[in-house]
Amino acid sequence: MxxxxxxxxxxxxxxxxxxxxxxxxxxxxxxxxxxxxxxxxxxxxxxxxxxxxxxxxxxxxxxxxxxxxxxxxxxxxxxxxxxxxxxxxxxxxxxxxxxxxxxxxxxxxxxxxxxxxxxxxxxxxxxxxxxxxxxxxxxxxxxxxxxxxxxxxxxxxxxxxxxxxxxxxxxxxxxxxxxxxxxxxxxxxxxxxxxxxxxxxxxxAPLILNQISWWINNASDRYIVTFFCGAAVNGVYSVAYKIPSLLSVFQTIFNQAWTISAVKELGDEGGDFVTSIYRLYNCGMVVLCSMLIMFDKPIASILFAKDFYDAWEYAPFLLLSVVFGSLSTLLGGLFTALKDSKLIAKTTALGAALNIVFSLGLVYLFGAIGAAISTTISYAVVWLIRLREAKKAVRIQVSLARDVFSYVALLVQSIVLFSGWDQGELIIELVIVLILFCAYLNDIKWVWCALKAKLQH
Structure with missing residues (x-):
């Protein structure tokens, strides 16, 4: 492992x-x-x-x-x-x-x-x-x-x-x-x-539909951007995905360390297990996403040369989409363990359809940034439906009010980047990061203690 x-x-x-x-x-x-x-x-x-x-x-x-x-x-x-x-x-x-x-x-x-x-x-x-x-x-x-x-x-x-x-x-x-x-x-x-x-x-063969649906969610926006804006703009939009890839590193490591399929073996305690996993996963994704949004422009200035620098504009919304997409994947693992593949397929297909519809409209109106926004919306819908069904299946307990507040805070962070307030912009970004740290302080402490214990053994 x-x-x-x-x-x-x-x-x-x-x-x-x-x-x-x-x-x-x-x-x-x-x-x-x-x-x-x-x-x-x-x-x-x-x-x-x-x-x-x-x-x-x-x-x-x-x-x-x-x-x-x-x-x-x-x-x-x-x-x-x-x-x-x-x-x-x-x-x-x-x-x-x-x-x-x-x-x-x-x-x-x-x-x-x-x-x-x-x-x-x-x-x-x-x-x-x-x-x-x-x-x-x-x-x-x-x-x-x-x-x-x-x-x-x-x-x-x-x-x-x-x-x-x-x-x-x-x-x-x-x-x-x-x-x-x-x-x-x-x-x-x-x-x-x-x-x-x-x-x-x-x-x-039946897995083709699921693969196509995930492909639509992850990649169809590139074609729509190319159609409306050209290959050059798609090049900038595509390179913007490199910043969210940092968040995907955490997703990969987490999925290696925790396996949601253990729900099948936990009987009545399954709800408590899933609740713990979900809370820790959500905490990590939100806090890291917030920090990456805050450093979006500095990272872009280091990584993106020449005409690629404008990719910073798309990265915040793509980061948000990774948060919702990762949570959707985690919940999808739960339904795999519960052998409810129909729900996985239905929600994935719904997200794919929404992504295409919103991308066509928003890219036409606002350019490539519309694709990033539509991807976020589609993943958010999939996450919301799966979370609702998960609460029915295993009695998962989440602080929905706190979580929604944190997602709104991430959205505000993203919008602030476009304000052009220079030093004021950085202060607001830092304040939001600190607020999110405080909101998830107990979860962060738990993760830190768990990591220390793992390293000591």
Missing amino acids: GLMTLNNFSSKILSFLLVPLYTSVLTTGEYGTYDLYTTTAFLLIPVLSTCISDGVLRYTLDSENNPSDVLAIGIRVSLRACFLAFILVIVNSAVKLLPVFNEYPLMFLLYFVTCLMSDVLTQFARGLERIFDVAIAGILSSLATVSLNILLLVVFDFGIRGYFIAGCSAFAITIIYLTFRLRLWRYINVRVSSALSIEIQKYS
């Missing part, structure tokens, strides 16, 4: 630290184009592969299945997905439906293939419970990303092509490492059970 935490933490921090490099070497248009390509790949991978990587994980964990059969099915479906992606690129080149994807078609295909195969092999390794190898593969991939980006962007000045090559190479290193570490040639199996193949795909 510690190595996996290190892997997740290091990958996010390294990605964050590379932002000054990207924004100093790439133009806003180039960064926006790259972001559009990768965002599209993340949509097409679960759709064309029918979420086969999830099926590979689930059925490899099942001891009654032969891992060789499961891997063979996963690779076969993945190759089919790669062929379909190739056909889509050819068709798009002919009809020019999305001209922007005709600029780097080979790079897009290479990214698609390496990302998909890396995911399938990683999930297969997890299914074999080779967690150590998964963590090492992730660390090697992160190191490759850093070194190759510096080499290709700074030394050789390859521009956006170098950015693509670095990303694809990082995935390729994961593939190569896991291939040799797991000795995958031992699992080569040409003949597989058609019944098992159908069963795995029946399991994984």
